[in-house]
Amino acid sequence: MILALLFLSACFLAYSNGANDNFKGVATLFGSGTTNYQKAINWATITTLSGSVAAIFLANELVKNFSGKGLVPNELIAMPIFAISIAFGAALTVFIATKIGMPISTTHSLLGALFGAGVMAVGSQFNFEKLGSTFLIPLIVSPLMAAVLSLMLYIIFKYFRKQLGVTKKTNLNIHKKQTQSIATLNMDKTLSLKSKTAIKATIQNKTETYEGQILGLSSQKVLDALHYLSAGIVSFARGLNDTPKIVGLLLIINVIDIKLSMAIIAIVMAFGGLINSKKVGLTMSKKITPMNSGQGFTANLITGLLVTTASINGLPVSTTHVSVGSIFGIGTATKKADYKMISKILLSWFLTLPLAAIVSAILFKLLETLS
Template identity: 25%
Template structure:
């Protein structure tokens, strides 16, 4: 029995989360400096317009594109480690091919599945019918982008981990209230979104916990680990691939009649599941041959981590693209005067490309840090967390609900840690109880991470609402 190591898993993984946050702040410095320059440039554009040195419509469009572009770069550079770090650390893929793979997955997710979140942010938080003047709509969304960018830049500069999704939601609500009053805010929608920020990490934790129990019992603790891996890992990856393929087919439903789409879902899902299982079995066999009989979890889960990284990239692009494309679609609409704003496909594509560019240009240092032994999760646990996070984020994206990928991943880490502790208790019921001091120490560690997430949620929305509102009032007064 590994009694000396029992009950340490969750605390070690939470320590790695803390190290990852420190690595993110360090790797984010070039983007942070760029953010300061962007804010200064946008301020100059607004002041130039106020003094009659430029056209208001063009100034709003230029400022919106600049801030949206920076936010896309920031999202791509800061969150790539969630997708790619475990796969690179386990040796499943090289750094440059991994960055390219995740960048492509981000663009695909943004283009194919980002519409629901984008539409929610463009039309769901503020009643679009209240924006009766085109320039007023542009100013509201520009103010939301500037408020979110200012908060992210400030919070990062002082070392506070914040969420882009939380920031942009607060910015839109604050700017809308400043321009149109509290009645223009769709409070029910806002309540649903904020509730999702609490529920999504819990769902990811439950899914990740069930996955780690399954993997531990069926594969890692099997008498013949290699034989179990040949059976169960292909089945797991096949099921994952099949469900993902079915999801992609369902994405075509808005473009095709429902009756013509539904009969394609099951055959497509089954076909991709069989192909995925066959390819995974081949990869597992190859890894077992290369390992010379050593069946460590790192080698066994290399192929599965690669699939999970691709899904995570797609899910991240699908959800976080709305933070950029939602406000940008309203700004691009320009002269729209009534009704809801139609989401231009170009907004999704531009936002997706900005996120992908951030991944390629600034993600390298962070992925190397997170892929190191200091912050890298065990391969099996990383697979369960990545898969649970991707599934939860994709489901949120399908419902048009913006969530924080990082917070969902932390929820998955909690779920994996609690599941492993349950398994250890089940295996070693005769264990002597831990000293009260040790129990209290671990409880404090865990509560501190819950408090960090709660503080980010409680502080970010009011802060960005105030910044967005103040920016909106200032621009309206100047113009």
């Protein structure tokens, strides 16, 4: 019964993770108007699943890190109620954030839950030194690095674009307003009908495209292809980075093969993204900064490179933190960043760790009392 509860808690975490995180890789595709929401989330689902499959072979170090090994005594890791507390504490935190449309970090939630349940269980025996060096430093440094690198890369790409003679064109979304019809009864008792249709161009919903050629090909088509590829890289990297973190909680269930565990977690994660990711998707796509396809491609390229590198080296960075940092870097470069929205996101990040810690600590104490 207790092992079944652990498995369900891990699945709840995977679903919440997919709902909050799956769209982040393709947020720039939707935000720049390159594609619509449904096509974007479909592409995210396919590429995230691919990353999850790759994690079976490339991300074993992350599995070990998020099992709690090195942070708490091995005897505690072998207790199912410890893993249940971590999974449920992190899952509930991420699920609440998803419902209000805030993009938070599953990594951060897991870290908070590990801390809460670990301190409740062993007190001062908790390895605070490893907590800082292995977990906290990458989480703090990565979004700052992403913001700086995306800003620098945007400036470099802008320079080369001008050198190649590629120019930007602004397109206004023109649509009809309500048609007004007026019927008039003439002196000769005939009836005439006059219609008036107003045309409106909305600057707020403008889109930017690129004109010119790169190696004989349309610059916009080349950029769109690269943008799709970069979004796929980010989603692939997220699957590669997040799947083993959740599977790490299932290591104590020896009856389930680790490869099968990753497959199940990947499928549940995909469903979470397909069903429940729109609110967070809108925040990431539309509310941090307006962007065109070139700017979106730049942000994605930095996010994908940083997260993939971190995953292969066993560093538990947050795809959310890196992605938001990259998009914010673009907004800083274009001077269009919404600092009010950024402050709300930063507040949600600040609250993530203590909320997950409190929930997991209370649950661990409750399960310990009942067992």
